[in-house]
Ligand SMILES: C[S@@+](CC[C@H](N)C(=O)[O-])C[C@H]1O[C@@H](n2cnc3c(N)ncnc32)[C@H](O)[C@@H]1O
């Protein structure tokens with residue numbers, strides 16, 4: 469995956485990397501089988517999560533072929549703004565340094581006017597989406613989430629609202645004494661467009677116990693996500709990895725997402741979220757917690773996800789906030805086809821100590837994509853193409869013309 473020219477010229481068949489003498493027969497066969505349309509099994513995924521050298525090249529080349537077959541050579545991004553309306557939260561997830569107590573000098577709470585103002589500002593800067601998530605603030609009413617959606621839709625009827633993790637849905641439904649289904653239906657009726665599939669972390673009971681006191685269980689996450697899909701509300705899917713987890717958990721997590729997708733078809737994308745460790749209680753207080761995924765683990769996660777989800781979830785997103793723009797770009801040759809959002813205000817990773825900034829400008833997204841020999845395309849939340857970010861933009865930009 470170091471040679472970007474390869475991206476242009478490699479094809480749809482069996483990549484030559486599989487013939488390398490250092491690729492074992494077992495790994496070669498697994499990769500051939502996937503290329504021939506077989507489903508990757510969880511045990512085989514566990515093996516692939518540990519490959520190195522020539523076998524890693526064979527894995528990424530396979531992911532690259534599958535990506536090309538599923539979505540072609542366009543690479544997408546979305547102009548969006550994160551609105552993290554409050555960081556006040558008492559749930560005590562130990563991997564999270566975004567959450568603050570009410571009395572903390574850094575505690576924040578945006579009222580509806582401020583949320584709408586931010587959405588309007590985003591719209592004026594070309595955003596098609598706002599991505600809204602926050603802490604589980606003890607004082608909000610069960611109708612606060614509906615009020616957010618209503619206030620934005622009143623002034624910006626065409627803005628796509630991508631909001632509320634399954635944990636926020638659980639919280640709102642509980643506060644309003646409504647079923648998940650009724651609660652979700654109500655939000656959809658008021659204009660909610662899709663939900664982030666965060667709060668997934670690692671969908672494994674034992675791992676969750678160590679990550680967080682009272683976070684949503686795996687079963688609750690699955691129930692809320694499938695209910696959303698049944699109500700016609702698409703969601704993303706995520707994994708937060710590189711702490712106390714390992715290949716077995718990753719394979720089972722991907723297997724579960726694939727199973728849900730077969731039932732509902734409601735996932736738009738899969739986004740691996742590498743653990744940002746620096747300022748988190750989990751890393752600072754516990755022994756043996758890893759400082760996020762290594763570079764190779766990041767590469768393998770995106771590539772194995774492409775193989776595991778092949779035919780089911782077409783869009784594999786690289787998070788520039790978590791990995792940095794450089795690696796996120798390189799992953800376009802390892803199964804990734806989407807660079808995520810411009811974000812405008814990133815605060816969750818930053819609170820944990822990430823140093824990749826708050827915003828990535830569309831021009832920079834396009835440059836990274838073009839540097840990998842691919843065509844940049846601006847998408848909306850549901851992966852409909854909005855605009856080719858082609859050479860015209862590039863020349864206008866270098867000529868200093870505002871675009
Ligand atoms: C901060 S929460 C906000 C929404 C809601 N409170 C919840 O927990 O679902 C959104 C997601 O951010 C991610 N996150 C939080 N802290 C992180 C960290 N240190 N590194 C990577 N991702 C993190 C987790 O995946 C979490 O589910």
Ligand SMILES: Nc1c(NC[C@H](O)[C@H](O)[C@H](O)CO)[nH]c(=O)[nH]c1=O
Nearest residue numbers: 546548550599739787789808809849
């Ligand atoms: N990967 C991260 C995202 N990604 C979400 C996208 O920006 C977008 O909202 C989604 O693809 C739906 O269109 N957002 C973050 O705040 N942090 C990330 O790490």
Ligand SMILES: N[C@@H](Cc1ccc(O)cc1)C(=O)O
Nearest residue numbers: 664665666704739741816817
């Ligand atoms: N990627 C998530 C959103 C998200 C992810 C990680 C974060 O830290 C914050 C937000 C989604 O759109 O579904």
Ligand code: SF4
Nearest residue numbers: 557559561564567603
């Ligand atoms: S991850 Fe979400 S629920 Fe957990 S502490 Fe952070 S903001 Fe609160």
